[in-house]
Amino acid sequence: MVQFSDIATQLEGQSIELPSWAFGNSGTRFRVFGTPGTARNPEEKIADAAQVNKYTGLSPKVAIHIPWDKVDDYAALGAYANDLGVELGTVNSNTFQDEDYKFGSLTSSNPAVRQKAIDHHFECIDIMHATGSKDLKVWLADGTNYPGQDDIRGRQDRLAESLQTIYDRIDAEQRLVLEYKFFEPAFYHTDVPDWGTSYAQVAALGERALVCLDTGHHAPGTNIEFIVAQLLRLGKLGSFDFNSRFYADDDLIVGAADPFQLFRILYEVIRGGGYGPDSAVAFMLDQCHNIEAKIAGQMRSVLNVQEMTARALLVDREALTAAQESTDVLGANAILMDAFYTDVRGPLAEWRESRGLPADPIAAFQASGYQEKISAERVGAQASWGA
Ligand code: AOS
Ligand code: ZN
Numbered sequence: 001m002v003q004f005s006d007i008a009t010q011l012e013g014q015s016i017e018l019p020s021w022a023f024g025n026s027g028t029r030f031r032v033f034g035t036p037g038t039a040r041n042p043e044e045k046i047a048d049a050a051q052v053n054k055y056t057g058l059s060p061k062v063a064i065h066i067p068w069d070k071v072d073d074y075a076a077l078g079a080y081a082n083d084l085g086v087e088l089g090t091v092n093s094n095t096f097q098d099e100d101y102k103f104g105s106l107t108s109s110n111p112a113v114r115q116k117a118i119d120h121h122f123e124c125i126d127i128m129h130a131t132g133s134k135d136l137k138v139w140l141a142d143g144t145n146y147p148g149q150d151d152i153r154g155r156q157d158r159l160a161e162s163l164q165t166i167y168d169r170i171d172a173e174q175r176l177v178l179e180y181k182f183f184e185p186a187f188y189h190t191d192v193p194d195w196g197t198s199y200a201q202v203a204a205l206g207e208r209a210l211v212c213l214d215t216g217h218h219a220p221g222t223n224i225e226f227i228v229a230q231l232l233r234l235g236k237l238g239s240f241d242f243n244s245r246f247y248a249d250d251d252l253i254v255g256a257a258d259p260f261q262l263f264r265i266l267y268e269v270i271r272g273g274g275y276g277p278d279s280a281v282a283f284m285l286d287q288c289h290n291i292e293a294k295i296a297g298q299m300r301s302v303l304n305v306q307e308m309t310a311r312a313l314l315v316d317r318e319a320l321t322a323a324q325e326s327t328d329v330l331g332a333n334a335i336l337m338d339a340f341y342t343d344v345r346g347p348l349a350e351w352r353e354s355r356g357l358p359a360d361p362i363a364a365f366q367a368s369g370y371q372e373k374i375s376a377e378r379v380g381a382q383a384s385w386g387a
């Protein structure tokens, strides 16, 4: 039986990058609800993200989205983040909000549109140089709505060519991660719909091109931990966008919809060497908080990841291997479930306190008065998701 004390040191140094867009107002296509105190610009989003790290010790990096987080001086934005105890992380490109990309961006049959999308990625790479960011994350809204609308094979070829041009621009310290999503906004076909397509595209580029797995981007019932195991086997899992979903790409709090699935995913991450100081797999959140408090919502998410990581670390892997090798079906399953059912909240609270962090980070943040302060101070236009 593995005890919490056996795994506690492995929790040190866990880092879960926060998305800047989680701190702006967000909603659905039906309504964006404004929340008092919501960040109005990139600096305020970073300041709010720094609060999450201050109380949880789990999120020293903030991912930015261009042009949502466009500023004149990115080095200054990075220095501002550093002053608040965090760093700028992944740079996310955005080719889904421009009229020119109506029929595709990196896959477009129009060379001028394709070049515009490539140039946008070049701009993102320049920003990475200014901020010291390591990862360029590419998610494409490209796809079609009707059979026959475009040549789906030709679009793959154009995508490969565009990605190669972008990949050739990143330096030896940088990586390109390609995210997949099975549908939306396109409804008939999506150009990067699944891990296999992302893998095929990044494998052709080179070593520093990897797959980004967004946990919300799969059809219901998909065995995501199998995809994790396979990508780690192939050395191609670059990063996670963590969130959870009930129906489609709901972008809800991590672990909210299916904590057991989060446990199974994290178990395979650990089993496959994707966790710890020697791993290059980046943990990120990709969420929006439409009705709940944003800073506390991000805290809930990173704490859920930490809690489920602790439970996954508690799996007695030696006993599990022995049970698996002796084809003890029930025994093997029981070993995994024992770890999943272990309540680690008490030991985690004590462990946090031993490291100078509050036992209950959300309560400590709520008692700090920060939320009331920003609600009073931040008046006027707020940043919204996509602006
Ligand atoms: C879109 O569904 C993806 O999850 C992307 O990661 C996107 O850049 C992000 O969700 C912000 O909209
Ligand atoms: Zn995502």
Ligand code: ZN
Binding pocket: 181, 214, 216, 217, 249, 286
């Ligand atoms: Zn998504």
